[in-house]
Amino acid sequence: MRYLITFSYDGSNFFGYQKQLHKRTIQNEIEKALFLINGNKNVSIHASGRTDALVHALNQKAHFDLNKELPCLNIKNALNSLLPKDIYIKNVEQVNNNFHARFDVKYKEYKYIINTGLYNPIERNYVYQYNKNLDIDNMKKGIELLIGTHNFKSFCKTNNEQLDYIRTIIKANIEIEDDKIILTFKGNGFLRYMIRNMVGTLIKIGENKINYKEINNILKKENRIYAFKTANAEGLYLNDVFYKE
Amino acid sequence: MRYLITFSYDGSNFFGYQKQLHKRTIQNEIEKALFLINGNKNVSIHASGRTDALVHALNQKAHFDLNKELPCLNIKNALNSLLPKDIYIKNVEQVNNNFHARFDVKYKEYKYIINTGLYNPIERNYVYQYNKNLDIDNMKKGIELLIGTHNFKSFCKTNNEQLDYIRTIIKANIEIEDDKIILTFKGNGFLRYMIRNMVGTLIKIGENKINYKEINNILKKENRIYAFKTANAEGLYLNDVFYKE
Numbered sequence: 090m091r092y093l094i095t096f097s098y099d100g101s102n103f104f105g106y107q108k109q110l111h112k113r114t115i116q117n118e119i120e121k122a123l124f125l126i127n128g129n130k131n132v133s134i135h136a137s138g139r140t141d142a143l144v145h146a147l148n149q150k151a152h153f154d155l156n157k158e159l160p161c162l163n164i165k166n167a168l169n170s171l172l173p174k175d176i177y178i179k180n181v182e183q184v185n186n187n188f189h190a191r192f193d194v195k196y197k198e199y200k201y202i203i204n205t206g207l208y209n210p211i212e213r214n215y216v217y218q219y220n221k222n223l224d225i226d227n228m229k230k231g232i233e234l235l236i237g238t239h240n241f242k243s244f245c246k247t248n249n250e251q252l253d254y255i256r257t258i259i260k261a262n263i264e265i266e267d268d269k270i271i272l273t274f275k276g277n278g279f280l281r282y283m284i285r286n287m288v289g290t291l292i293k294i295g296e297n298k299i300n301y302k303e304i305n306n307i308l309k310k311e312n313r314i315y316a317f318k319t320a321n322a323e324g325l326y327l328n329d330v331f332y333k334e
Numbered sequence: 335m336r337y338l339i340t341f342s343y344d345g346s347n348f349f350g351y352q353k354q355l356h357k358r359t360i361q362n363e364i365e366k367a368l369f370l371i372n373g374n375k376n377v378s379i380h381a382s383g384r385t386d387a388l389v390h391a392l393n394q395k396a397h398f399d400l401n402k403e404l405p406c407l408n409i410k411n412a413l414n415s416l417l418p419k420d421i422y423i424k425n426v427e428q429v430n431n432n433f434h435a436r437f438d439v440k441y442k443e444y445k446y447i448i449n450t451g452l453y454n455p456i457e458r459n460y461v462y463q464y465n466k467n468l469d470i471d472n473m474k475k476g477i478e479l480l481i482g483t484h485n486f487k488s489f490c491k492t493n494n495e496q497l498d499y500i501r502t503i504i505k506a507n508i509e510i511e512d513d514k515i516i517l518t519f520k521g522n523g524f525l526r527y528m529i530r531n532m533v534g535t536l537i538k539i540g541e542n543k544i545n546y547k548e549i550n551n552i553l554k555k556e557n558r559i560y561a562f563k564t565a566n567a568e569g570l571y572l573n574d575v576f577y578k579e
Contacts, residue, residue, distance in 0.1 A: 097454060098455055099455040145456055147456075174458050175458065177454070179452065210342055210344040210420045210421060211390055211460060213344070213419050215456060
């Protein structure tokens with residue numbers, strides 16, 4: 090029986106999503122809980138993708154198989170009672186046995202929050218604190234140039250050997266809420282560190298240190314050294330995952 | 335030289351504000367930092383009042399004396415570089431030697447946040463999660479009855495022997511922001527657990543388990559057993575402190 094779960098987590102106290110030996114990760118915690126639910130038999134979960142250490146998720150998705158059929162609400166309640174308070178299962182649904190939470194992804198949406206207001210200790214793990222003014226108009230012009238199908242190698246983690254650096258971004262925009270700059274990116278997939286590297290470059294544009302049109306040149310170079318500093322992990326949220334019909 | 339500081343903190347990882355031996359408290363951390371700034375001489379700080387474990391502050395105030403005069407901005411920067419990330423000094427100003435951060439308080443303002451929306455792990459330390467509907471209209475009628483000068487013994491921590499349980503609340507209201515109920519209380523002073531006990535009783539009113547007019551009877555009883563469950567600490571914020579001219 091295959092199940093799809095939708096879950097949120099506070100990434101602050103995890104070494105990222107992916108299973109690691111002797112480290113507190115989100116996958117470890119969920120698989121430990123499922124082991125108990127599945128009658129002390131191991132369960133592997135397959136998420137839409139990993140998130141790095143300190144990165145949060147509002148609607149991460151993963152599938153897994155159980156030996157026997159259980160009501161979805163029972164699985165949800167059992168998981169939430171077994172899991173630590175920084176992971177929350179929002180929904181459990183049964184899916185076809187050929188559904189795959191990673192391979193069937195159509196789009197993923199991330200948000201990145203920059204706080205340009207006063208440092209607030211309560212938000213320290215949930216925003217990127219930035220104490221200077223940023224030119225939002227130029228950042229908005231820059232982010233639009235990222236929309237479309239491009240080779241994103243310049244924005245990918247160095248030494249992250251991939252077969253394919255081509256990705257399509259269908260939505261990228263900037264909204265302002267009080268002192269917060271909220272960047273949204275929706276696309277068919279994102280390379281490792283890609284969003285944080287795009288944000289780092291957009292901050293350089295906001296500082297007026299480079300022209301927004303530089304985005305086009307950086308994309309063309311297909312080399313990480315042309316993009317700028319990776320923005321901090323704590324401002325990043327996996328906001329949603331969309332599947333093919 | 336006497337200085338007044340305004341500071342914010344995330345109470346989640348502290349055993350409250352007040353100094354305790356071998357425990358992580360806000361006062362301990364600030365006094366440790368001031369010891370270094372004051373040439374390795376102990377400095378005692380005097381806050382507007384304590385806050386309990388897990389309670390947050392957006393604008394707590396405290397005064398202290400240093401052996402020598404230092405520019406306020408230098409003290410602020412030195413403190414922020416020495417303090418952990420969950421305390422932030424927002425302002426430092428010089429004050430008269432007869433100013434006292436506790437005795438000269440005119441009003442203090444607290445906020446209490448209840449989340450009636452879906453549990454969000456990112457907010458778990460910053461709101462009181464309440465998964466049922468509350469009758470806001472009745473809560474609003476109830477909170478108004480707390481305004482004025484009353485004996486608040488019924489809302490005070492049991493066994494907290496005081497000489498005087500009379501306090502004046504000059505403002506008490508409820509605002510709704512999306513799924514959050516935000517209660518604000520401003521008064522000339524608050525007894526231990528007073529706000530959390532008032533909130534606990536207002537929740538009972540919101541559940542329609544008691545009539546809002548019960549507030550008057552509970553106040554008259556002057557006995558803690560007539561009020562209801564103390565609301566959780568994590569929803570409480572010391573929002574501001576106001577001094578006499």
